Amino acid sequence: MSTTPALHDALLDFTSRENWDKFFALRGDGDSFEWYAEWPQIKAPLLSLLLGEEGTEILVPGCGSSSLSEQLYDLGFRRITNVDFSRVIVADMLRRHARVRPQMRWRVMDMTNMQFPDGSFDFILDKGGLDALMEPEVGTKLGMKYLDEAKRVLKSGGKFACFTLAESHVLDLLLSEFRFGWDMTIQAIASEPSSKSAFQTFMVVMVKGKMGVVHTIKSLVDQSAEYCNMQQANAVIHALQNENKIRESHNSGVDILLSLRDLQLGAIGDLKVIVPGRRRQLILGEQGSSLFCYKAVLMDAKNQTEKFVYHCGVFIVPKARAQEWLFASEEGQWLVVESAKAARLIMVFLDSRHASADIDVIKKDLSPLVMDIEPEYPEETDPMPFMMASDGVKQRDILQEVTSEITGPMVVEDVLYENVDGDQSCLSEKMFRRLIFKRSSGLVQSEALLIRESPSDETDSKTKNSSASSKKKSQKKGFTGSKDSLRVDHSYLGSSYHSSIICGLSLVASALSAAASSGERVSTTIVGLGAGSLPMFLRGCLPHLNIEVVELDPMMEEVATKYFGFSMDEQLKVHLGDGIKFIEENAHSEPSGKDSDAVRILIVDVDSSDLSSGLSCPPANFVEDAFLMSAKKFLSAGGLLIINLVARSSAVREMVISRLKAVFETLYSLQLEEDVNEVLFASPSKRYLEVDRHDEAATKLNAMLKFSVDVESDMKNLQRLQ
Numbered sequence: 001m002s003t004t005p006a007l008h009d010a011l012l013d014f015t016s017r018e019n020w021d022k023f024f025a026l027r028g029d030g031d032s033f034e035w036y037a038e039w040p041q042i043k044a045p046l047l048s049l050l051l052g053e054e055g056t057e058i059l060v061p062g063c064g065s066s067s068l069s070e071q072l073y074d075l076g077f078r079r080i081t082n083v084d085f086s087r088v089i090v091a092d093m094l095r096r097h098a099r100v101r102p103q104m105r106w107r108v109m110d111m112t113n114m115q116f117p118d119g120s121f122d123f124i125l126d127k128g129g130l131d132a133l134m135e136p137e138v139g140t141k142l143g144m145k146y147l148d149e150a151k152r153v154l155k156s157g158g159k160f161a162c163f164t165l166a167e168s169h170v171l172d173l174l175l176s177e178f179r180f181g182w183d184m185t186i187q188a189i190a191s192e193p194s195s196k197s198a199f200q201t202f203m204v205v206m207v208k209g210k211m212g213v214v215h216t217i218k219s220l221v222d223q224s225a226e227y228c229n230m231q232q233a234n235a236v237i238h239a240l241q242n243e244n245k246i247r248e249s250h251n252s253g254v255d256i257l258l259s260l261r262d263l264q265l266g267a268i269g270d271l272k273v274i275v276p277g278r279r280r281q282l283i284l285g286e287q288g289s290s291l292f293c294y295k296a297v298l299m300d301a302k303n304q305t306e307k308f309v310y311h312c313g314v315f316i317v318p319k320a321r322a323q324e325w326l327f328a329s330e331e332g333q334w335l336v337v338e339s340a341k342a343a344r345l346i347m348v349f350l351d352s353r354h355a356s357a358d359i360d361v362i363k364k365d366l367s368p369l370v371m372d373i374e375p376e377y378p379e380e381t382d383p384m385p386f387m388m389a390s391d392g393v394k395q396r397d398i399l400q401e402v403t404s405e406i407t408g409p410m411v412v413e414d415v416l417y418e419n420v421d422g423d424q425s426c427l428s429e430k431m432f433r434r435l436i437f438k439r440s441s442g443l444v445q446s447e448a449l450l451i452r453e454s455p456s457d458e459t460d461s462k463t464k465n466s467s468a469s470s471k472k473k474s475q476k477k478g479f480t481g482s483k484d485s486l487r488v489d490h491s492y493l494g495s496s497y498h499s500s501i502i503c504g505l506s507l508v509a510s511a512l513s514a515a516a517s518s519g520e521r522v523s524t525t526i527v528g529l530g531a532g533s534l535p536m537f538l539r540g541c542l543p544h545l546n547i548e549v550v551e552l553d554p555m556m557e558e559v560a561t562k563y564f565g566f567s568m569d570e571q572l573k574v575h576l577g578d579g580i581k582f583i584e585e586n587a588h589s590e591p592s593g594k595d596s597d598a599v600r601i602l603i604v605d606v607d608s609s610d611l612s613s614g615l616s617c618p619p620a621n622f623v624e625d626a627f628l629m630s631a632k633k634f635l636s637a638g639g640l641l642i643i644n645l646v647a648r649s650s651a652v653r654e655m656v657i658s659r660l661k662a663v664f665e666t667l668y669s670l671q672l673e674e675d676v677n678e679v680l681f682a683s684p685s686k687r688y689l690e691v692d693r694h695d696e697a698a699t700k701l702n703a704m705l706k707f708s709v710d711v712e713s714d715m716k717n718l719q720r721l722q
Contacts, residue, residue: 059120155208171236274301276302277300314346363386399412494533525634642680660722
């Protein structure tokens with residue numbers, strides 16, 4: 001139904017009570033209004049859900065002036081409660097129905113905060129209510145509050161029927177919020193033959209079942225059928241296919257990395273109850289709820305008959321200790337649980353982003369997060385204890401503190417780690433140089449291994465790189481003498497995601513090999529210099545790459561050169577300027593000279609100074625459609641876009657993935673086990689890709705590398721997303 005300009009202006013914000021009051025006042029009394037899905041079209045599918053259940057307690061949240069309730073009432077469904085936060089419309093509906101439909105109830109109530117006891121209703125009927133709350137500018141907060149309330153007031157075995165346009169942000173929320181413990185079906189609502197509606201309406205039905213059980217979605221949306229909006233229907237079909245893959249993975253028995261929200265939704269059953277021997281990996285924290293994200297493991301002690309000191313405790317593992325057997329292996333973790341004397345232990349692993357944060361800040365940040373997964377224990381009144389392994393830093397020397405107008409305050413420091421090796425018998429010391437960005441709560445942007453200068457260093461061309469993916473750092477004994485005798489080892493990768501970037505080059509291994517054999521240079525553009533570790537490693541590791549680094553901040557080049565041994569030559573150059581503009585301006589250019597027909601590589605490795613978008617890496621404008629289209633044109637001859645992604649919200653991560661899928665033909669992901677980084681590999685075509693021969697491609701890349709990288713191990717975690 002169309003609206004007048006005045007009515008349209010009254011509803012610029014669908015979440016505003018005042019706007020709805022104004023809207024209904026302008027419309028006047030006694031006239032029903034349907035945004036979409038008229039009664040003749042929804043009658044049959046709706047009644048199929050209510051067949052023979054005339055005594056059902058029905059809730060209609062956000063009822064507005066729809067005739068839906070009166071239609072059901074007149075068919076014998078008398079126990080209907082309608083709620084709306086607009087006093088204007090509730091007063092009008094009472095006047096219209098009080099005499100002719102006396103058993104129908106009306107309440108002025110906010111659907112995101114309903115005053116009904118738990119389990120009050122057998123059936124919830126939403127027709128556009130969720131859609132109205134999910135204004136893109138508002139985000140998911142109101143929608144999540146409403147769905148939490150709907151789940152609370154619905155009885156076990158009850159049904160929640162939602163009529164929706166199933167826009168991507170709405171459908172994504174429904175699919176994730178009803179993933180655990182709900183049986184879900186979706187169907188398209190037939191349009192009236194004379195209707196020229198531009199939008200297709202869908203009915204999504206959720207049945208409340210047993211907590212923790214995951215069902216695949218039953219879809220009645222057929223790709224071969226005709227809908228009033230085929231693009232909309234195909235988007236729904238694609239979203240359901242992806243969601244069912246996620247649900248099947250949950251049922252596969254694989255230890256999937258869960259979010260705190262997954263646990264709150266019942267992914268592993270009732271969190272308030274201890275389940276002996278239960279162990280699940282999870283991510284704690286999201287944008288807006290905490291300063292940081294944390295990888296964690298929840299473990300319920302195997303033997304619950306023992307006497308515990310704590311019913312629940314938190315054990316913090318510093319980055320320097322994370323790869324020790326005691327903390328990295330499941331067997332070792334159970335030993336920690338046993339020694340901690342806790343019925344439930346939440347083991348939290350710190351990474352490079354937490355390196356310079358004060359431990360008291362970390363504990364304060366973690367406290368509300370771990371409280372959500374604390375088991376119920378009425379006798380316990382003491383606060384949850386925090387335990388911690390020592391951080392392994394024996395010595396810290398600050399070399400330089402500097403402030404850039406672009407990057408903000410930075411610190412260059414040398415740290416001496418003291419670790420216990422895997423055999424737990426040999427004490428070794430390792431010195432690293434670190435670049436820290438203070439703007440990102442002490443983010444360790446780069447970490448480089450320092451080694452002693454010696455003549456043999458110049459001739460040893462096949463240095464064993466103790467890459468972060470293999471978790472074995474070079475064994476250098478304690479350092480003595482002047483620091484002038486130390487230099488950065490450019491055959492070492494201090495960041496595990498850098499190792500993953502190298503491993504992902506296996507996707508174009510044949511093209512790289514062909515270029516090397518023919519003497520061609522492979523055009524490689526890196527947006528973001530940092531301390532220069534990645535370009536320096538690539539220059540030494542793959543000498544036939546022609547590397548151009550684009551860096552916005554001139555001070556980064558100074559710091560990289562002075563403290564991290566960065567240097568330029570014919571193979572490696574730096575362009576100072578905006579990375580997005582650089583790619584836009586060169587989007588239609590062809591590589592020059594002998595590399596004109598070779599594969600092209602574009603790496604985006606930039607951190608974000610604005611965390612409000614939910615992205616720590618890269619800045620939000622690097623995953624906007626405009627830049628992705630420029631990157632596609634930049635790689636038009638074929639090649640690979642590589643993005644280091646750190647998303648503090650699963651919804652933001654899904655948004656980035658969705659945008660990449662819309663622009664690029666092929667998309668892969670490499671999720672790091674010990675970090676929250678995810679490396680994405682996108683290509684506009686399959687021209688140079690090793691699509692089905694990953695093992696062979698990994699072997700081929702390994703043969704080309706001048707430094708040793710554990711390619712095969714990382715490639716096992718490569719997942720194709722499109």
